[in-house]
Amino acid sequence: MIPTNYYIVLSAILFGLGVLAFIFKRNIISIFMSIELMLNAVNLAFVAFSQAMHKLDGQVFVLFVIVVAAAEAAVGLAIIILTARNRQSLNVERVDLLKL
């Protein structure tokens, strides 16, 4: 039996790495992938708590999170394709139309 803390600490580490990637990546697709990494970290915490509490609610929530992530990926990637087509670049620094 592995202590639940180990899973939660791993989840926190993965979430922190996701935040780091979100901040430091310049490519818009890489930034989108770091969001997926953070969602995965949260899913790990959900399943760990579900196992610790002996309730299945956590696992049901994980399934819903995965569905929402799939929908988000579809819409987000469509927006990325649109942005790349309009600006001829995937660099977020080049998307500066609102900048003074």
Add this chain to the structure above:
Amino acid sequence: MTAPLIIFFVLATLAVGGALSLIFQKHPIHSALSLIVVMVALAGLYLLMGAEFVAAVQIIVYGGAIMVLFVFVIMLLNAGIEEHTNFSKLAGFPGLLLAFALTGFIAATIARSTDTVQAASQPGNMASTRDLSTMIFKDFVYPFELTSFLILVAVLGAIVLAQREAKP
């Protein structure tokens, strides 16, 4: 050190290594492949926790569908090596600081709440996929049906957004 603990540490190392690789790879396709490693390692951890159905869905939907979509878009847009721009110091230093502060805050919260979680973590009867399906189709049936509308709206939105402008 028992066998499950060794498996846990191997999978955890794989997951953290994949996440680090995602940060340090310059090419988006390498980042995507690193993310697939993370997802497969997490599926292994779900199996270790006795959540077989979630592990299967993780591999099929995340590792299969979503990452294929990512790789497809990367290849469609012909994404090359990330060009290095000198981003503002304001984003660099406080960003790193905030990320560490967030991780520290989460760690502190975990450290404070260990007792309650540890107390609840007793080996007992493992939940099965049958119980999970009963729960989804009995207690969560309305949210479950709503997700189908969500997917429908997402598909419509993606098609409307990504289609080319019709020639007049």
